Amino acid sequence: MSRQRRTLLLRTVVLSTAAAALAAACAEPPPPPSARGFAVRRTGPQGPADAAEARLLQDRRLPEAVTAALNGHLDLRHRITVVVRSCAGEGSGYDPSTRRIELCYDDLAEDRELFASSGRTPADDEVAAVAAETLYHEAGHALVDVLGLPVGDDRAEEDAADRFAAFMLLREGPEGERRLRAAAEAYGLTAAAEGPGDRGRDEHAPPAERAAAHLCLLYGAAPGRHRDLAARTQGCAPAWPAVQEEWGRLLGPVLRRRAPVDSGSQDQL
Numbered sequence: 001m002s003r004q005r006r007t008l009l010l011r012t013v014v015l016s017t018a019a020a021a022l023a024a025a026c027a028e029p030p031p032p033p034s035a036r037g038f039a040v041r042r043t044g045p046q047g048p049a050d051a052a053e054a055r056l057l058q059d060r061r062l063p064e065a066v067t068a069a070l071n072g073h074l075d076l077r078h079r080i081t082v083v084v085r086s087c088a089g090e091g092s093g094y095d096p097s098t099r100r101i102e103l104c105y106d107d108l109a110e111d112r113e114l115f116a117s118s119g120r121t122p123a124d125d126e127v128a129a130v131a132a133e134t135l136y137h138e139a140g141h142a143l144v145d146v147l148g149l150p151v152g153d154d155r156a157e158e159d160a161a162d163r164f165a166a167f168m169l170l171r172e173g174p175e176g177e178r179r180l181r182a183a184a185e186a187y188g189l190t191a192a193a194e195g196p197g198d199r200g201r202d203e204h205a206p207p208a209e210r211a212a213a214h215l216c217l218l219y220g221a222a223p224g225r226h227r228d229l230a231a232r233t234q235g236c237a238p239a240w241p242a243v244q245e246e247w248g249r250l251l252g253p254v255l256r257r258r259a260p261v262d263s264g265s266q267d268q269l
């Protein structure tokens, strides 16, 4: 299932690469700015369905927009490459051994089918929204890896990566809110398709919980624009201020500081 994202996060690999990175940092000068941060690489789509999704991502420059937002927020000394490719069902994910995020055209095609199943066609906006949320989620894993962030065990890291995705989308204002809402809807559709007894098959939270967590943050960040969520999100946790504090604290050392004059209403960190 596309909503059960693969995560190639092996603790032993993380620990060994973290040690290697520390040793390298002591021995080598920092990489030049052109080799730092998030970068995009595309490979050709395989098959007509993947080609259609590749066109969507290309037309909207979506991976470029996501990496630009990440690079605008963070001053990383590491290079993390977003590879956009056909994965033949492997699923999008982050690989710490190569520091690559893979975004799969075939995941987008599956998301399109998911929305079509609820009568939403062609659902380009929704598919692009879910792709953005996926990229930010995987970027959360990448940051945990390269920065050695103390977020807990694998399940806790998945939840933290979801919160990072919400955090980055909500910084975009109304457009990001729309995307976060579409991603929550995709989790909700997945949950409905799976049925109540079908728990997640990997370390991610069940899709219904992921949907609820996204909506909790969405309402918390912009209650005035999402009044319909008030009842559904009453008393939900973690609340938006806690998530702002969490990811602001975790990323403190690599945050780019902005002049107060150009910070938006959502951009308080």
Ligand SMILES: [Zn+2]
Residues within 6 Å of the ligand: 005, 006, 007, 137, 141, 158, 161, 204
């Ligand atoms: Zn994940």
